Amino acid sequence: MTTLTLFTPSGALAKAENLKRAARRLTQLGFEVAIDADALARHQRFGGDDATRLTALHRIADAAPSIALATRGGYGLTRLLDRIDWGRIAHSVEHGTRWVGYSDLTALQNGLIARHKGLSMWAGPLACDDFGRSEAEGGVDEVTRDCFLEAMSGALEAVGFRETSRDIPGGFDGLEARGRLWGGNLTVLCSLLGTPHWPKVKGGILFLEDVNEHPYRVERMLLQLQQAGVIDAQAAVLLGDFSGATKSPLDRGYGIKDAVAALRARTKTPVLTGLPFGHVRTKVCLPVGGTVELYVQGRETILGWQSDPRLAHGEHGHHDHHHH
Template sequence: MAHIYVYSPSGAVRDRASFKRGIKRLQALGHEVEIDPTALDTWQRFAGDDATRLASVARAAASGADVALTTRGGYGLSRLLPDLPYRQIAKSIEKGTHFVGFSDFTALQLALYAKTEAITWSGPALCEGFGTNDPEGPDEITMACFDDLLSGSGEGAGWRVKPSSEQDHSSGLLAKQATLWGGNLAMLVSLLGTPYFPEIKNGVLFLEDVGEHPYRIERMMTQLMHAGVLRQQKAIVLGQFTEYKLTPQDKGYTLAKMVEWLRTQVKCPILTGLPFGHVPTKVLLPVGKKVDFLLEDRDAFLLWGHVH
């Protein structure tokens, strides 16, 4: 089975019960779980001060593990970007370590790709994914995708989009050998104008977020549009945007209305429904990998297993 290195590069682990559950579940599956010595450290809102978390990233890269798995997101990696050991991380990826995480981890993923073009994986973190308090355990689809990553058998991800009447494109090949990239929308936008924002043309951009009202999502998407990022993409894929609250003053302005407006502003296809975000069901997505993107009626497919 796999050697999994668990470390905390962002926010402090507050829910230690989920941490313990996640470790036990991975061990019960037969995996060797190595816990970073500072994984449960706390300093202000962070999992240790900046130097502590930087050292944990370096240890994850030096671990030789099959998977370097974050405990959680939160916030903290943005502070570390100037000092991250990019070459060391890229070298460990070349040797077979898969770096997996999401949310705040987006900052490391995109910065690493901008610096080295090394491929990382957007997927579950330890606490919210494997440590869920759902009595049925972690989501089956998420676990199947994680198993595919470990076995090297994963070739893509598929999902059903909303009825075609809500789409602004027809079935067929939407992108060929495009660079898959993205992650948390707020984290991605925060990197604009910095050396840590990858300049990707002919990409498939996937996005998700949590706790952001649709007008805030629109504002961030508009910033990407005005910066010229969206027009350089072959397609945009929207994952799950959760835990926001509409108010009476919205007067019918919803996430769907925001997407409808965005489609009038952007030429490339915009698809919705990707099972990824701050939700139990998450497919694992290789950030930086070349993909083909197909739509067959209402079935969307991101395929990377055959793309060279």
């Protein structure tokens, strides 16, 4: 049986019923679901005070369930980064735990990449956002669900999408790249620059998304990464969804396309758009920290990787190289 633990590392849950609904649905999908003791804890806007959330993180790492799925994002992991025992987190990953989430989970995923080459987590759904939505709110997105099930079983080895840039003559036809996949939420990632939690990835494939950030703010953060030498050092950049921001009358036609154009004008690194990932209903699962291969044919883009052999054979793998 695949054990799955739901935990709250960042923002507090508004309603317990979404968590219960998510747990019920995940159980129906065949997982043995456990809800962490402090999943519903609250302190100000957080899912419990810092000590509570840190203890929960370590408790889950020590228990090493098959899957550790965050209930929601928000904000809160940044407060914990300096106090996380990364050896314990790494140990759980080596014992087969797949940590899954996006948004604020970007801090945890990239903090691990900064310290352990070869270890990965999953950028993917959040329990309450993606599995806890009521039928009236649209229920569970089928693509998101199926992609999650495939990724967690070890069967998912690639995701495909259509590159959406219309302003690049010929698009990125023929592009091939291979490197370490990293990134996630743009705002959270930028907050790690210059800290010990920043992954110094060269020749990687950087993916980015954000929500409720005005295009000029997105542009400013993209240019910060470019001016810091980060974008130029990558093999490719994949942009997911950047929606939710309120337009301003001052924009006069300026939008995300212009922000992307401003970045492309300053780097030779291919910047692709259309990755089905971000604060949207339909999202794929991506092995953050894993080595991936990117192929573009026409506008069809394939991002592929080798699945974990331990999962494909249905075993809970045990490695003997532990970092403590």
